Amino acid sequence: MKHEAGDQPLRPDELALIDRYWRAANYISVGQIYLLDNPLLRTPLKAEHVKPRLLGHWGTTPGLNFIYAHLNRVISRRDLDMIYICGPGHGGPGMVANTWLEGSYSEIYPDVPRNEEGLRRLFRQFSFPGGVPSHAAPETPGSIHEGGELGYALMHAFGAAFDNRELIVACVIGDGEAETGALAASWHSNKFLNPVHDGAVLPILHLNGYKIANPTVLGRMPEEDIERLFLGLGWEPHFVSGEDPASMHRQMAATLDRIVSRIRTIQDSARGSHDAATMPRWPMIVLRSPKGWTGPKQVDGKKVEGFWRSHQVPVANARGDAGHRQLLEEWMRSYRPQELFDADGRPQGDLLTLAPTGERRMGLNPHANGGLLRRELKLPDHRTFAVDVAAPGLSVAEATRVMGRYLAEVMRLNASVRNFRLMGPDETASNRLDAVFEVTDRVWMQDIEPFDTNLAADGRVMEILSEHLCQGWLEGYLLTGRHGLFSCYEAFIHIVDSMFNQHAKWLKVSRELPWRKPIASFNYLLTSHVWRQDHNGFSHQDPGFVDLVANKKADIVRIYLPPDANCLLWVTDHCLRTYDRINVIVAGKQPSPQWLDITQADRHCDVGIGTWDWAGTVAGDEEPDIVMACAGDVPTLETLAAVDLLRQALPTLKVRVVNVVDLMTLQSEYQHPHGLTDAHFDALFTTDKPVIFAYHGYPYLIHRLTYRRHNHPNLHIHGFQEEGTTTTPFDMAVLNGIDRFHLALAALKWGPDAGTEGAALKAEFDARLAAHTAYVREHGEDMPEIREWTWTHGR
Template identity: 45%
Template sequence: MPGQELFQPNPPADPSQLPDSILEYSVKLNTKDYLKPDELKNIQMFRRAADYIAAAMIFLNDNVLLKDKLTHDQIKPRLLGHWGTCPGLTMVYAHINRLIRNNGIEALYVVGPGHGAPAILSCLWLEDSMSPFMPEITQDNAGLKKLISRFSAPGGFPSHINAATPGAIHEGGELGYALSVSFGAVMDKPDLVVACIVGDGEAETGPTATAWHAYKYIDPAESGAVIPIVHVNGFKISERTIYGTMDNKEMTALFTGYGYQVRIVEDLENIDQDLAASMDWALGEIRTIQKAARSGNPIVKPRWPVLILRTPKGWFGPKAFHGELIEGSFHSHQVPLPNAKTSDEELSALHDWLSSYKPEELFTESGVPVPEVLSIIPEKAQLKLGQNPDSYSTYVPLITPDWKPLCGERGSQDSCMKAVGRFLKEVVKENPTTFRVFSPDELVSNKLDAVLDDSGRNFQWDIASRGKGGRVIEILSEHTCQGMLQGYTLTGRTGLFPSYEAFLGIVHTMMVQYAKFAKMAVETTWRQDVGSLNYIETSTWARQEHNGFSHQNPSFIGAVLNLKARFARVYLPPDANCFLSTVSHCLRAKNYVNLMVGSKQPTPVWLSPEEADQHCIAGASIWKFASTDGGVDPDVTLVGIGVEVTFEVIAAAALLRKLVPELRVRVVNVTDLMILSSSGTHPHSLTDEAFDSLFTKDKPIHFNYHGYPIELKGLLFGRPRLDRITMEGYKEEGTTTSPFDMMLCNNTSRYDVAIAAVRAGARVNPKVAVDAHAKESYIKHLIKKDRDFILEHGKDQDDCFDTPKFD
């Protein structure tokens, strides 16, 4: 059987000895004379022009077209940028242009090598995609000087791709995410093709390793396609790459195993012929797969194309200097001639290097690219890679159905997640092509499974599990879910990422990188709004079920709190009705990072739909039903922030009404965490006057908080009279135990709240003070009794979570 050697029971110990028959699985093409002479010449001239500008960006602040001999004062004072990846990036850019021009396709270019900005910026300038967004970057001498001199200079262009880069949908500052972002971008955009460069350094990251499976979640009937291009140039900062040490047999075996068709592009003498044929082949394979699916006869396990592009690191740069190889080594990774500002020898070498591109052949006297360079660029502006509307202006607002009919009755029990699942089911119906749920294999566990009633999962890899257009992507990789969510959001749609609370931290840095992109996007004049990045955090430490210490970690709240206030939103709705109001708001909101934290277990519905909406609009309110005399003139204010800890505050208020009737208690619930931040530090923060109105001006306040108390301290810092505040929250205590014991372990139980209230009340109310010690001792006795019961019976008291009664 052909190819059976792939499954030998005892493969050779030396991978280089793998049988040559493995290479049968790589695609062979006839690339000889594939391009017509004029087309080949024009592509090569475009590449030379782009490489010249990219190299000049790293070094020059003047004399940008080398009209005179370079001088030291024409070199930037600080040399930043990564040259090594640029020649490969510009070459691929040229060939995507050819693909667009010949086929009229809509395309985006997602670049994994983060610091390859010189390559992309140079190509954008050549296709005149800078001036529509930055009118001062004109396609002439003046504009070119601005582009080159501003690169990696204060107030100018950074050395990595970001939101100020036309055509970008990916923050290039951190490696690993390009591939998953690309797959997210093509979902529900059937005509879009994303060419994604994965550098061989980026290929070493965990997020990239899993994202290779992302095509198995792409339905070719409804979505576009990704052409992944693995750019193997062999080196990272100062070491070889793993992929760079793998031969073609190993690469073919690896990607064939992933399920791809592999094409090796490595004929350096005829690289443009090779790449042109390979890109045409890849697009042809995509169209074959899509045509079959769209005609109702989808290919089972379609093998999508992947290109393995081998080029020297820093190709066409300096070959060697001072006895060290530069081209084809790690020395070309960043700045090949780092002392050009001060060394005559290096300055001369730089002049020779830049002169080798013959800029006088590539640009007119006025600095305009010559017709041959411009000839490969798409004629229609919207087809240019830098001006595709998908990258900056295609946001479709989500239609959110009325959530109030889905609410539970006040006084009933309902799961926040069950309620949200009912709502999401309706959202999917209203938005069949602009909304998706990206979930790391936890949707049913998180009680959101109602969304699956009318919409399946979208796993595509075999007949048994084919989703047929389902709106749910479930892959047990938080990184891949996050990347897909980012790509989907930044190309105009809206997504939701529900997760176990403990594991959202896995995508902490990805979320931060996205927030940086969002910040820069808002600060541009030309990027339009996008939907918010929406997280639901559930399966919390407070209701851990069978899980133990490993599943207790609310730290993602702090990660969002640390973002710039303009973009950070954290909500802890206290019941199912409030959660419905919150999620409806978040799915409509634009440009934020929204984090919603709630329970999946049934808990009391405290507020009617109308009350819930008013409460969420305010961000916090006094719960009169649980307060003494409706909260008027309290001795102490008890604050709940989070579903389960709010229940404990309500239970504490009921207990205190019986045990210490002379204590006057006000109960406040906070659902919008950001209102607590010091006045003026966040768009939602309360004024000091509003804060005093809610929490009193001078009476003690005790917070019972779902997250880490240090987060709350940071928010409140700057508020006056903080010495009256005490707080408890999660403190890394607990194991596989009962729900109420988790409250006891972390001092967030009703008993702990009651003790804090008695102590605080004793300072301001003499009637409380006379019995404070006795009451506190009795409450501690109740703690001992409950803990003994839990240890003996392995469960909480039967009435532990009955809704508290206030007579």
């Protein structure tokens, strides 16, 4: 939809006020990039007033300031509940400038007051050692989106809007960011936004034409093609374009007034109807303005404004070159700071009337500090969903199916407050979590056919074949005070590696800011894992996400590998109770033996690691000859099967079995809050006995976590070795050396010398491996002795 030239709601005094506010924000933004001192240019600019290292990004900033000023006007005029998501990567100068102008910055940081001294400190700290970053980081009031990595602004905006009925999320998307795959997919989020229960997202696609050193794809597209593109994606585009400030202010004000009215009409119509909500065509803005708008037209005879040279620091040598310094001073004085600040350096009183007050200021909106709004989940007693385990290995269950019944009850208990959602890329049923569909459905705002199942406009399960969107939606949902869980095939969670990194960094920094209140933890369930890919093959095999997770700050991450359904119940319940963490749960979905009853599981998981005396041949403090350790459901099964072989063949061999649920217990207590003391670790793994450790993922991680331990030289780790494709479950284990026969052979190799008896056993195990290989390639399934094996000791 094109703008209407005659739609001009701004009176001359309003136009003058909003332009002054914009000029003030631009002045403060330039000052942050360049100045150490002389913040109001009370004296001619000197070299020592300029920072020795000029860091920051100017090109996107004037457009961001323009948008912020106009959003302030419409918030005040309509009493809107609105937050601002700054997608362009380094828009920090604008976000800091605007929050300082509206007063929220100084309320959070009293040492940066709204006066000349405060302005001096604001300028000095920007991109300066000990200061603040150049993007809208956690330190920036009003931010839930860092923008340090492009592509995630719009999905964060939608995550914030889900279940936030009165919230409008204004999301600025740079045209460079719009080229990313994640952002391109994000435009489809409108198919999941329910106007009855959810808030609204207002995308503002800011086309200034250039990225770092090239034109942008969308920036070079004709307006007609852009309109057709977004109409096809289900949006209603409104265009604001030009470079004359007065014309642009009038266009933007008129457009925002129409759009806010349109949003309210959509919501009122949906909320007043007794029928199920249908998908509306939500409005959006396409804003075309010059890159580096209001900055220098040329520098050293080269084009700057409206070109990529304005992207970062347009005047590059203002400290060392007098000509550059004069150009900078002329640029800053062009904003007429004497009309913007009083004698004490405070913003002029009438200037401040444009900004909203209290929590309506976007810098202090509680949705941008979601811990203020976080309510604890109502959680059921996980023990009521437990699998009955009369003896180890006697029961068989699908761990994630049991977890699904627990999550269904979480959905039911929190249905009225709508503060819990389950995200996943089309895999809720595949991952055996389908019990949740007895309580809710998949949210779906497009047409629903009579033969469709579990689709509804008010569903609380979110499925789309984009791991990026699932991750970003949940981040936005958590950052605005709610709870959730993201379930994904293990191999494909790598798609969001960098998004995980960014969220972990956000949590690390925000935990150090006392004004940022704790948010609910980000919970991953990784299933359909590496050890059961019967038909998917090598493409679906990669357990390395946990290696990436383990790199992060110790107080942020947790990694859990529950060996059975009852342990998974405890872990799930625990993770949903935590905050300011990233919890990774790895659990299989296939039918598997169950080892611990719920009382044993609770006790075991509460510590995170422990001996299974019932499985070994020694108990308590009795010294073993060898330790058989395991982490993960399939490694646990194969370890117990290996112990079974050893018990039968070498009954005098003293074996201790150690199971690890919480992987971070393997680290030292000095490295991780869950780490074991050296004394506790030594009591489990001994100081000098061989340890055969069957691990779910890549062996190197276990070595990394334990390299400081006394018995590290005796740890022999068996894990995934990048072997195997479409094959049987047991053959996958064999190909990677974590099967019972390879583990038993390792025990014979590293344990006490078993003499001729041991040599005979080695030959037997080698022969059984050879027989297995021949059998599966002839019959296409595992041998009966493998498929039908059960644990029988101690029954």
